[in-house]
Amino acid sequence: MRKILMYAVLATISLAACKKDQSSTQPAGEVKADWTSDNSTNNYTSKAYSPYTVFNNVWGSGYGYQSIWANNGNNWGIWSNHPNTSGIKSYPNSERKVQRLLSSLNSLTSHYDVTVPADGSWGADYDVWTNNDKYEIMLWMNYRGNVGPIASAYPNGVAQINVANKSVGGHTWNIYKGPVNANGKQVFSFLRTSNSLVGDVNIKDIMNYLRNDLQWIGNETIDRVQFGFEVTSTAGGRDHRVNNYTVSFN
The missing domain is CATH 1.20.5 (Single alpha-helices involved in coiled-coils or other helix-helix interfaces)
Incomplete structure (x- = not known):
C-alpha cells in the first residue's frame, strides 16, 4: 500500500x-477558454462576442508566433514569441463599435484590468478611431521597453511632447501630436505618466479636450474603441492577459 x-x-x-x-x-x-487560435495559418483570426470582437491581428514585419484565447470580449489574452527586434509586430485587441457623433454622446467610458510581463517591449493601449480612420487616438496605460509614440518632431532622437502632465479623463498624460500620413490619418498619443494595471478612463472627456481645448479635431464621429497589446518584442515567449475590459456609452 x-x-x-x-x-x-x-x-x-x-x-x-x-x-x-x-x-x-x-x-x-x-487557460480554459471558449476560443483559441494562432497565426500559424492566419494572422488575422477574430471571434465575435457581441458587442465586442476579439482580434489576433499579427501584422508587423519580422513577427514570430502568437496565439490568442478568449472567454468573451471582456476576458482574453495572448501568448507571443516575437523576436527582439525593433518595430511593432502585432496589436491583438478587443473592439467595440460606437459610431456616434461626439456631440451626441452623453458619456463614453471604459474599464481595464490587465496582467502583463515584467520584460519585453510592448504597450497596453487603447486605440480610439474616428470615422474613416481620419484620427487615431492612442491611450497608453502601461508600457515598457523599446517603444514610443508617433510624434511630429524628434529632436536628438527623442519624441517631442506637445502637452506635458495634463490631467484629463481620469489620468495624467504626456501628449504627442503625430504627423498626417499619406492616407490623411493623424495619430494623437496620450502616454500615462506612470504605468497602470487597472482603472477607468473617461474617453469622452479626452475627445472633448482634443476638440475644445487643443482644437486638433472637430465634432468627429467616434467609430470604434479598441483595447489590447501593441507588441514589439517578447523573445522566449510571454503572456499578456485582459482580466476585464468594458466600453460603455449612451
Missing part, C-alpha cells in the same frame, strides 16, 4: 514538472 502511494505521489510530481516545463515554451497551457 505504501509503495503504491509513493508511486502515485511521484507520478503527480512528474506530471506537475512536465506541465511547468511545457508552460515555459507553450502558450498559456492551463
